[in-house]
Amino acid sequence: MIRFQLNNNPVDVDVDPDTPLLWVVRDHFKLKGSKFGCGMGLCGACTMHMNGAAVRTCTLPVAAVQGASITTIEGLGTPDKLHPLQQAWVEHSVPQCGYCQSGQLMSASALLATNPNPSDADIDTAMNGNICRCGTYGKIKLAIKAGAQAINSATVQTFDPRAVETQS
Amino acid sequence: MNKVSLTRRKFLLSTGIAATGLIVGCSVTRANEIGYSTVAGAFEPNSFIQITSDSEVIFYLPNNEMGQGILDGLTTLIAEELRVEPGAIDVRHAQRHEDYTNPEMGMQATGGSNAVRGQFLPLRQAAANAAAAVRNAAAQQLNVAADKIVLVNGMVDVDGKRYPYGQFASLAATLPVPENATLRSAEQFDQIGRERPRLDALAKSTGTALFGIDAEVDDLLRAVVVRSPVIGASLISFDATEARKQSGVVAVLEIRNGVAVVAESYWQARKAAALVDIQWSKTELSSWSSDTLYEKFVETLNDTSQKGLECCNEGEGGSLLENSAIVAVADYYAPYLAHATMEPMNCTVQIDGDRCAIYVGTQSVQVSAGAAVYYGDFDADKVAMHPAFLGGGFGRRVIGDDVAEAVVIAKQTGRNIQVVWSREDDMTADFYRPAALVRMQAGVSEQGVIETWAVRRVGPNTMNYVLDEWVDALAPDFLNKRFVNWLSKFPHSLFNRFVADPSSGDGIYTDYDTANKAVYHVTQDPGLRTGFWRSVGNSSNAFFKESFIDELAHRVGMDEVQFRLANMQKNPRLKKATELAAAKANWGQPLPAGHFHGLATHSSFGSAVAQIAEVSIENNTIVVHRVTAAIDCGMVVNPGIVRDQVEGGIIYGLTAALYGEVTLRDGVVQETNFHTYPMLRMAQAPTVDVHIVDSQEHPEGVGEPGLPPIAPAVANAIFKATGQRLRTLPLKLS
Numbered sequence: 001m002i003r004f005q006l007n008n009n010p011v012d013v014d015v016d017p018d019t020p021l022l023w024v025v026r027d028h029f030k031l032k033g034s035k036f037g038c039g040m041g042l043c044g045a046c047t048m049h050m051n052g053a054a055v056r057t058c059t060l061p062v063a064a065v066q067g068a069s070i071t072t073i074e075g076l077g078t079p080d081k082l083h084p085l086q087q088a089w090v091e092h093s094v095p096q097c098g099y100c101q102s103g104q105l106m107s108a109s110a111l112l113a114t115n116p117n118p119s120d121a122d123i124d125t126a127m128n129g130n131i132c133r134c135g136t137y138g139k140i141k142l143a144i145k146a147g148a149q150a151i152n153s154a155t156v157q158t159f160d161p162r163a164v165e166t167q168s
Numbered sequence: 169m170n171k172v173s174l175t176r177r178k179f180l181l182s183t184g185i186a187a188t189g190l191i192v193g194c195s196v197t198r199a200n201e202i203g204y205s206t207v208a209g210a211f212e213p214n215s216f217i218q219i220t221s222d223s224e225v226i227f228y229l230p231n232n233e234m235g236q237g238i239l240d241g242l243t244t245l246i247a248e249e250l251r252v253e254p255g256a257i258d259v260r261h262a263q264r265h266e267d268y269t270n271p272e273m274g275m276q277a278t279g280g281s282n283a284v285r286g287q288f289l290p291l292r293q294a295a296a297n298a299a300a301a302v303r304n305a306a307a308q309q310l311n312v313a314a315d316k317i318v319l320v321n322g323m324v325d326v327d328g329k330r331y332p333y334g335q336f337a338s339l340a341a342t343l344p345v346p347e348n349a350t351l352r353s354a355e356q357f358d359q360i361g362r363e364r365p366r367l368d369a370l371a372k373s374t375g376t377a378l379f380g381i382d383a384e385v386d387d388l389l390r391a392v393v394v395r396s397p398v399i400g401a402s403l404i405s406f407d408a409t410e411a412r413k414q415s416g417v418v419a420v421l422e423i424r425n426g427v428a429v430v431a432e433s434y435w436q437a438r439k440a441a442a443l444v445d446i447q448w449s450k451t452e453l454s455s456w457s458s459d460t461l462y463e464k465f466v467e468t469l470n471d472t473s474q475k476g477l478e479c480c481n482e483g484e485g486g487s488l489l490e491n492s493a494i495v496a497v498a499d500y501y502a503p504y505l506a507h508a509t510m511e512p513m514n515c516t517v518q519i520d521g522d523r524c525a526i527y528v529g530t531q532s533v534q535v536s537a538g539a540a541v542y543y544g545d546f547d548a549d550k551v552a553m554h555p556a557f558l559g560g561g562f563g564r565r566v567i568g569d570d571v572a573e574a575v576v577i578a579k580q581t582g583r584n585i586q587v588v589w590s591r592e593d594d595m596t597a598d599f600y601r602p603a604a605l606v607r608m609q610a611g612v613s614e615q616g617v618i619e620t621w622a623v624r625r626v627g628p629n630t631m632n633y634v635l636d637e638w639v640d641a642l643a644p645d646f647l648n649k650r651f652v653n654w655l656s657k658f659p660h661s662l663f664n665r666f667v668a669d670p671s672s673g674d675g676i677y678t679d680y681d682t683a684n685k686a687v688y689h690v691t692q693d694p695g696l697r698t699g700f701w702r703s704v705g706n707s708s709n710a711f712f713k714e715s716f717i718d719e720l721a722h723r724v725g726m727d728e729v730q731f732r733l734a735n736m737q738k739n740p741r742l743k744k745a746t747e748l749a750a751a752k753a754n755w756g757q758p759l760p761a762g763h764f765h766g767l768a769t770h771s772s773f774g775s776a777v778a779q780i781a782e783v784s785i786e787n788n789t790i791v792v793h794r795v796t797a798a799i800d801c802g803m804v805v806n807p808g809i810v811r812d813q814v815e816g817g818i819i820y821g822l823t824a825a826l827y828g829e830v831t832l833r834d835g836v837v838q839e840t841n842f843h844t845y846p847m848l849r850m851a852q853a854p855t856v857d858v859h860i861v862d863s864q865e866h867p868e869g870v871g872e873p874g875l876p877p878i879a880p881a882v883a884n885a886i887f888k889a890t891g892q893r894l895r896t897l898p899l900k901l902s
Contacts, residue, residue: 003527016415019435027390027433032382035559037510038591042842045510073375076867082374089373093365093808096816098372099233099379099510099559124851131842133560134235135819137853139812 004065006031007075011059017063018035022046024062025072033073033102039132044130047103054110073102076109085147085153087107092143096134105129108144116152118144180616186417211305211337212782213298215267216291218245223322223334225250225792226258230268231278232531233368234561235816237809238283238872240367242291244805245284248359249295249352251319252333254367261555264537275642276534279700280567281773281869284805288867292351300349302333305340354803354864363808368557380556381588383516383527389418391577391587392437395426395597396448398835399697401426404447414440419581424543428577434588443455453695453835456643461694461832462501468626468692469499476624477666479673485686487608492611494723496715499610500571502708502897504599504830504847505701506837511559512594515574516586519696524551524575529558531566532768538641539568542652544575562820563700567599567634595845596837599699600830602628604672604708608716611684616724618735621682623673623712628693630671630704632663662690672814675772675876676713679742680735696832700788702820706772710876711825711883711897712766718884728767728884729755741776741800742769744861749778752859753796760784763793768877768886773869775801777859779818779877783885786900790826792854800861802868810870811858817874818856823848825879 003012006029013028020039025031034057037045048057049071068158069145077083082090085108095101104127111118111126119124123144132140185642209221218226227246232241239259247254262268268276271286299319306324307314316326323330354360371377383423395401406427408420416436427444429439466473489495491786516527517540524546530536531555540551557566570587589597606625611620624670643652663669672689701707720733729750736743746769749755755765762784769778797814821822831838839845858874883894892902 002353015433016435019433023433023435026382030384031375032378032384033511033535035379036381036512036588038842040591040841040843041788043510043591077374079370079374079376086373090365090369093369093812095235095366095372096237096371096812097233097510097558098377101372102375105373110399116570127850129846131510131849133508133820133847135816135848135853136812137819137848138815138856141850 002062002066003078004067005069007071011095013062015062018061020055021048021062021070022134025057025070031072031074035102037100037103042131043100044103044107045100047106047130049106049110052110052113053106072125073105076105083109084150085112085143088147088150088168092139092146094136094139094143096136100132104132104140108140108147112144112148112151116148118148175794204479208441208808209338209341210237211298211301211340212339213301214294215265216294217250217298217339219298219302219333219340219391221334221337222427222507223332224258225252225256225322225333226260228262230262230276231270231283231563232261232529232533232558234278234529234531234558234565236813237366237806238278238865241805243367244359245287245291246295248357250299252322252375254359254364254481256322259367262533264533264551264553268533275532277532278561278564279531279563281871281873282372285774285898286868289413293349296349296351297346299394300346301340302336303342304346305336305343306331308343308829309336309339316796340755355849360805361803362806364806365486366809373764377557379511380516380527380836381511381514381555381559381560383554383586385516385518385525385527385584388584388586389430389432389581390434390437391428391430391574391585392441392590393426393428393436393573393587393593394441394444394446395593397596398448398451398454399597401451401693406444406446406450406728410442410443411440414443417494418583420444420710421577421580423576423580424572425573428573430583430585431578431583444446446790448745451695451835456835458696463607465603465626465692468604468690469607469624475603476688477668479668479687479689480677481686483684484620485684486609486620488618488684489609489611489620489622492619493614494612495609496716496720496723497607497609498711498719500606500715500895502604502711503828504603504696505824505828506595506830506839507560507562507564507701508595508847509558509560509562509564511593513564513570513589514587515570517574517578518584519578519582522546524578525551525552525554526571526575527554527556528555528571529565531558531561531563532568534568535568535638535641536571539571540575542640543572544579545556546766548574562702564598567637567699569637592840593878595840599633599697601701601707602630602698606712608712610716610720612720612724614724616731616734618680618682618720620684620686620752621677621680623676623687625672625687625689627691628696628698629663629668629691630700634699636723664693671705674833675770676705676709679713679739679769679771680717681738682735693728694832702817703772703875706770706872707821707824708877708897710770710772711879712767714770714877714880715883715893715895718767718880718887731768732769739771739776742771742778745769745776745798745800746778748798748859748861749780749796752857753780753782754778762889764885764888766881766883766888768857768880768884770873770876774877775799775870775873777814777873779881781878781881782887783882783889785886785889785901790882790886790899790901792852794855794857795878795881796857796859797874798859798861799870799873800863801870801873802863802865804860805867807860810860813870814858814874815856816873819848819853820883821875821878822854824901825882825897827899840894
């Protein structure tokens, strides 16, 4: 039995321990947003967060996520409550066929979590593992920058009463 | 089309197996909901539109969405004439029915960049008729003159008082539907031509858009098929003793093209499949490798006793070539290519006695349904289609081979089956863009007038393998199966021996004003199956033509833009696109040190595209910094999607130009995954600027025309940078 957190919910699963996490999430937990693209960790369509870092789950045995916290595109945001990057994706009409975009968003959100103001080179590096066959790279870059800006301005505007108390 | 027959409604309803267990995503457009259903009290003027008494407007999308934005484009046409916001329309994938036939193709299919062009008038007419019917019903129900009524944003407006459409649905359903309601004029358009976020962007940014691979039905088993490494070889024998012992394996069975391993989960099936030991027959293809095939192409090209099939012969053909002041000859080569859609091929079949339901991302609901009928031996009215979003199509998902395998396995096991292809399966069992070796010959006057244009092509054709599959899937019910089996090998010999496949000559002789033209194609086919690949023949022919045109410009000593413009007087659209691209790229102006511009122009699918690539060579690597593109595609429905499609075509074409090559060893495709068949990634992607020529002409294609010019534009820039004329794809510096 392998136990882990899936989108902040504790889950357990009894499957062959070498089963890639991707297939456990898709076929066992029926979360279909993460996609199968290559099975070799080459295209990034299966990208999820493991303890906050972007990982290719088509090659990650489920045994390796014992006790870990896994986030999928479904945990990043929902149509009613979008992550700022998803908002930017929609506003800039990033997706074409859309198949790779869950993976693109998971790589991009992992980047912004550690690097709130990425340069073009930072973005190229972080997104290098994600292929888009429709050629939406230009739009993805644009939307990452827009999403970063939205997150940063929201952070600046957040009123934190504790901060005020500390100052006084 | 506008005659609503009860028979049709019954047909659409009777085929449906309830989509039990299918996860319905919460997309903006609900395009995940499938199938036609009659709603009590709804107004159903035609097969495309329903207006319910709750004022819900439903649009049955006749084409399939694979990224090209057709969901958006066609919904906009409906919205324009029906006077509703596109985002308020509930868009659903259309079932299999003749009412959804592609007007240009004569079959229910998506391809050839023709959806907006073909549906621009029919769908607007369908919506305008529906709007007129709502107006008539409202006039009667409210007892006002029809000309007092204004339709606005899904509401009937009478002197400022507004009523939702749904209030008139019941009455409208009883009144005759006007057949030729007046269409809105271009000056009135407030939806067509407007830039707006894509309707499917929300679903596709939240993981809620459903692709074929996401289908879930009750008691679903997963299957993996082990296909012959040499496509088309037959199975002699197999040993599945070890595979059958593996956990979760339910069945191992021989099917028409290999061995299927059926298990409770994909991973179990995939692991067990590796343990099946299979003996395969040898075929003609087994004797071919890329180097021997290339040698054979060269031999055939030089063997002029083989005249080949005529693609074009105008004026004096090639006979006056030697009379010109400048005679140029050059041989070019383009390899086989795989599609590599991001979503590997897959198909899900739910089986229920003599009925089945097919869940698949397909470019042709008709071909997919037909494949189920033919290979699964189902009656046509017992097959329910559940088309999904496509994770890329590019011409691959129009053949039905995915459905054929899945229905055979479901039928043989009597179980619900999902077949998932691995990336390796997908790449090594494709229908490939054919390779071609081409001899370009031209006679040009000293003033730069192209007097003779002669092309001799050698290679496989495009359509024969696809047509072989289509005959099986599309043969009408009244033909008996043995006849269909015989017929299905007919297109193959037709194109290989008697008539030039129109795809082979696509775009290689039509852009320039040459009085004397001759294009001949000699079929040289090792037996590797071929098919439609985004932009089809244009994908390689534009490279041959536009690289060679550059060579001619240099021979004459003219600027590449001026030489082209001088020779395209009868091609005003391409001329405009070329002028626009040259102006926007500042053609002829200084560039950063080490950067060079290359130009290519090409018309395809009714549209004209010019591209200027800015290229430098760094550490002997080709770097494409920026592409400035101009397209004349007639009237534009959504400029954002036009720009995206041109940019997408450039990136897809650049992957092919820089890396794309499928090779054979003893008949086996050697490229298996993205490490051996690499894709352009973000860091290599150029900045792309797309400019649209302002036009009020009928809309033309945009899904494919952006692709063909990029390879020659880059090759032409490389020539300026290095003096190397690269005549072989992919482009490799020596």
